Amino acid sequence: MxxxxxxxxxxxxxxxxxEFLNTIKSQRREGIxxxxxxxGYDHExxxxxxxxxxxxxxxxLIIVKDxxxxxxxxxxxxxxxxxISWDDLLKEGVIEYIDSREEENTLVALxxxxxxKDHTHLEISPIxxxxxxxxxxxxxxxxxxxxxxxxxxxxxxxxxxxxxxxxLRLDTDASILHYPQRPITKTFMHDVFKYDAHAMxxxxxxxxxxxxxYNMQDAVILNRGSVERGLGxxxxxxxxxxxxxxxxxxxMDQIGIPDKEMKGxxxxxxxxxxxxxxxxxxxxRLKQDDVLIGKTSPPRFLGSLEEFNIxxxxxxxxxxxxxxxxxxIVDMTFLTENEEGNRLVxxxxxxxxxxxxxxKFASRHGQKGxxxxxxxxxDMPFSSRGTTPDIIFSPHSIPSRMTVSHLLxxxxxxxxxxxxxxxxxxTFDSPSESSLRKQLVNLGFSEDGKETFYNPLTGERMExxxxxxxxxxxxxxxxxxxxxxxxxxxRIQLLTRQPVEGRAMGGGLRVGEMEKDCLVAHGASLxxxxxxDSDKTVLHVCETCGMFAxxxxxxxxxxxxxxxxxxxxxxxxxxxxxxxxxxxIRSLGIDSKVELKEKF
Amino acid sequence: xxxxxxxxxxxxxxxxxxxLKVEAKASKLTDAETTKALNDAVKExxxxxxxxxxxxxxxxxxxxxxxxxxxxxxxxxxAGVAEIQVTRGLPRLIELFDARKIPSTPSMSxxxxxxxxxxxxxxxxxxxxxxxxRLEEVSEEFTLNxxxxxxxxxxxxxxxxxxxxxxxxxxxxxxxxxxxxxVKETKKGFTLKPESExxxxxxLYKLKESAKSTLLRGVPKIIQVxxxxxxxxxxxxxxxxxxxxxxxxxxxxxxFTVSNNIFEVASTLGIExxxxxxxxxxxxxIENQGLDIDIRHxxxxxxxxxxxxxxxxxxxxxxxxxxxxxxxxxxxETPINHLITASxxxxxxxxxxxxxxxxxxxxxxxxTGLPGLISKIGEKKEKKK
Numbered sequence: 001m002x003x004x005x006x007x008x009x010x011x012x013x014x015x016x017x018x019e020f021l022n023t024i025k026s027q028r029r030e031g032i033x034x035x036x037x038x039x040g041y042d043h044e045x046x047x048x049x050x051x052x053x054x055x056x057x058x059x060x061l062i063i064v065k066d067x068x069x070x071x072x073x074x075x076x077x078x079x080x081x082x083x084i085s086w087d088d089l090l091k092e093g094v095i096e097y098i099d100s101r102e103e104e105n106t107l108v109a110l111x112x113x114x115x116x117k118d119h120t121h122l123e124i125s126p127i128x129x130x131x132x133x134x135x136x137x138x139x140x141x142x143x144x145x146x147x148x149x150x151x152x153x154x155x156x157x158x159x160x161x162x163x164x165x166x167x168l169r170l171d172t173d174a175s176i177l178h179y180p181q182r183p184i185t186k187t188f189m190h191d192v193f194k195y196d197a198h199a200m201x202x203x204x205x206x207x208x209x210x211x212x213x214y215n216m217q218d219a220v221i222l223n224r225g226s227v228e229r230g231l232g233x234x235x236x237x238x239x240x241x242x243x244x245x246x247x248x249x250x251x252m253d254q255i256g257i258p259d260k261e262m263k264g265x266x267x268x269x270x271x272x273x274x275x276x277x278x279x280x281x282x283x284x285r286l287k288q289d290d291v292l293i294g295k296t297s298p299p300r301f302l303g304s305l306e307e308f309n310i311x312x313x314x315x316x317x318x319x320x321x322x323x324x325x326x327x328x329i330v331d332m333t334f335l336t337e338n339e340e341g342n343r344l345v346x347x348x349x350x351x352x353x354x355x356x357x358x359x360k361f362a363s364r365h366g367q368k369g370x371x372x373x374x375x376x377x378x379d380m381p382f383s384s385r386g387t388t389p390d391i392i393f394s395p396h397s398i399p400s401r402m403t404v405s406h407l408l409x410x411x412x413x414x415x416x417x418x419x420x421x422x423x424x425x426x427t428f429d430s431p432s433e434s435s436l437r438k439q440l441v442n443l444g445f446s447e448d449g450k451e452t453f454y455n456p457l458t459g460e461r462m463e464x465x466x467x468x469x470x471x472x473x474x475x476x477x478x479x480x481x482x483x484x485x486x487x488x489x490x491r492i493q494l495l496t497r498q499p500v501e502g503r504a505m506g507g508g509l510r511v512g513e514m515e516k517d518c519l520v521a522h523g524a525s526l527x528x529x530x531x532x533d534s535d536k537t538v539l540h541v542c543e544t545c546g547m548f549a550x551x552x553x554x555x556x557x558x559x560x561x562x563x564x565x566x567x568x569x570x571x572x573x574x575x576x577x578x579x580x581x582x583x584x585i586r587s588l589g590i591d592s593k594v595e596l597k598e599k600f
Numbered sequence: 601x602x603x604x605x606x607x608x609x610x611x612x613x614x615x616x617x618x619x620l621k622v623e624a625k626a627s628k629l630t631d632a633e634t635t636k637a638l639n640d641a642v643k644e645x646x647x648x649x650x651x652x653x654x655x656x657x658x659x660x661x662x663x664x665x666x667x668x669x670x671x672x673x674x675x676x677x678x679a680g681v682a683e684i685q686v687t688r689g690l691p692r693l694i695e696l697f698d699a700r701k702i703p704s705t706p707s708m709s710x711x712x713x714x715x716x717x718x719x720x721x722x723x724x725x726x727x728x729x730x731x732x733x734r735l736e737e738v739s740e741e742f743t744l745n746x747x748x749x750x751x752x753x754x755x756x757x758x759x760x761x762x763x764x765x766x767x768x769x770x771x772x773x774x775x776x777x778x779x780x781x782x783v784k785e786t787k788k789g790f791t792l793k794p795e796s797e798x799x800x801x802x803x804l805y806k807l808k809e810s811a812k813s814t815l816l817r818g819v820p821k822i823i824q825v826x827x828x829x830x831x832x833x834x835x836x837x838x839x840x841x842x843x844x845x846x847x848x849x850x851x852x853x854x855x856f857t858v859s860n861n862i863f864e865v866a867s868t869l870g871i872e873x874x875x876x877x878x879x880x881x882x883x884x885x886i887e888n889q890g891l892d893i894d895i896r897h898x899x900x901x902x903x904x905x906x907x908x909x910x911x912x913x914x915x916x917x918x919x920x921x922x923x924x925x926x927x928x929x930x931x932x933e934t935p936i937n938h939l940i941t942a943s944x945x946x947x948x949x950x951x952x953x954x955x956x957x958x959x960x961x962x963x964x965x966x967x968t969g970l971p972g973l974i975s976k977i978g979e980k981k982e983k984k985k
Binding site for chain 2: 516517518520521522523524525526527528529532533535536573574575577578581585590591595
């Protein structure tokens, strides 16, 4: 007796579970039962679970019957002729989708030659064990799994042509690579995926060596000549938007150039790029603080009287302007309406981003690094054939990470570039190292991929031969221009009087618990105090009752409201956060007193 | 001669003086030369002392903290080699410094007196006496016979022979141990009959369970024994710890035998032994992980944990909960409880330690924040003169 559950609900029992399972499965294959139904038998609990709900991860497998794959040569031929499609295979019962529970009852053969009588399914292709992004890593069967995972994750951060209608879109944080290329070393997935249509990355000439120590700790050195010729150059788009919101009382925002008398009016110069409608003109070059969309809003807090007595002067300015350190060219303006029918103005800023020190680059093998130095073309090491590398990669990044695939791509890229062909290095189906070496020799190069290099500064031949070739590199979305931040003084929080957080608001850099511990460990007592002075305040404490006194700035004296004018009140320097803590404790009904002591 | 050393007794630790005495004697130094050597020694010694205002607590915490991030949770196993599983790495360090009453894997290293370590056979014999052996392990089946109101026990003759028991012996111990039941020998084993007036199923069941766990031989709590050779000496590694009972055994060499249960060490050998045990355990974890933490940090922690005569952990119930300052305690764990008790008892915070002063943004009384106080005392003295 086996209990049967339909979508986790008990529906009945059955005596012979195998017969039951086989019936359901064969009927599903025949199309009597919906294809999206899965059934699984749990040996331990002795239960059968039938699932028809959404949200299950399912994957397709070829059905095997009596040791024979249901997918025949005939199917292959018809598929090539395009007389049948994937759906036909599903309907015919050649392929079925299996969910995780049903998978427990299957025995899947990886390849057709492994199929025995016991097998229930056959993998469509061995590479289906990898996902889309992971399949894009060439020679991936030569690397360790952790690096493969990292490599596929890095590819998601690569800049390229992320969508072809990017000119009509307003995506946040969108970048377009200027000269995207097809990788010389590709995998089958690049074809399936139509990688050409949304390519990212470029084929670079790489030299595995160190150069003046500027590529230590995973940094890379780029050839400034290559950069000036367009390597890794991207265009960055940033959208801005303004809505004419409606408020209660028939008030609404107004897009236009604000009046000079307006509350919060910026300087005239800041509005110079606006046209009469209050919107910036296209192709305007903007700098920090320049206004993109001029806007005015009704006053924020209206008294009941003021509501009927609206003066133009009570409106305040609420324009959209460029933030700190931003600049660029206005690319396009969109005038639309939002869902509530309010007028919506959106503009897009365009910026050319030339690789600079600190921009992040990565190969497809989990080898990421930032630019440590941009070297002028003439100062780049050159080979005996006169070629200079685009990128110099540190050899120390290789041994501990064991990214053999990275090294293999250098050779295969070199072979591909020299022979003028694309190399297919699909997982488990890539050209062997020895064949690549043989081809290199045939092309007139050293079989180990190494070449003689010369020191550009002295002209001396380098003692070691340098491993060099071509590899596909990606510029990643993390750019210094988006992250550079420092602050000396700026905005503070209203509640704690401590600096605000975050780059966008010009916030402070936090000295946290562990940083504090470092200063304590060094005994740097006064430095520590100075670091935490950001919210220091002078408070007047009544020495009689220990409460904070009221300070009268007109009379320039502090009076304790509890003890009266005679009580001695002394100024004390402390952090505002501590004052806040005392206040909060008091608000709980606990009296906390400050007892003063002469310092000297 | 000894006058020369007497002057330095307060300036140098006894061990240093003893060492110098031996050296001076060997090199036949004169009194003047010895004094010079002693003065040099004092200079060296004072240079090594920690200066006032050094924040040793934070330095110790950081020394452990930095190394702790590199600790791995992996346990190193050798395939096919008999081992006793011991918690190592960060989890062990945490339970050690938290002073948990019972470690997650209690264990002992038992050393034997030399007459018992002649050959492997004699060691195995002692080891078999160490391991706790209960009736369950030499029996085939326990059945409740409701008709006869008795418990029937079938013994496993093969195992009895293997472990060197005799059936009579077993019956004897059972008779001694189970006083509220009568024992009758049968063909397969024996039957137990409860000697109470009213007999019901739960009484029978309880009898069965207590019969199962009757100790036939060995030290209670020692679940597993493994005789091995460590540094040329025979050791019996035990899973489970019972220091007191093991030390009572005549074959055991008490000088070397150790347990990893700190509280057991403290109750059997005293607080100083517990301090040493904490240090040994911490050092073994550190070394096992291939880390390098100065022994003085470990000593400091062990001192802190044992200085009151009982073992206290670095938890809110232990050392950290006994800080003088309300604010310091509140900033560590469960701030609300501390603030409530402080308000109920009217506590006063004198702002003497680090965290309180960071909170109110005053200079911390450490390092450069400390010497103001010292120079003030000096000034007063000068005035008096």
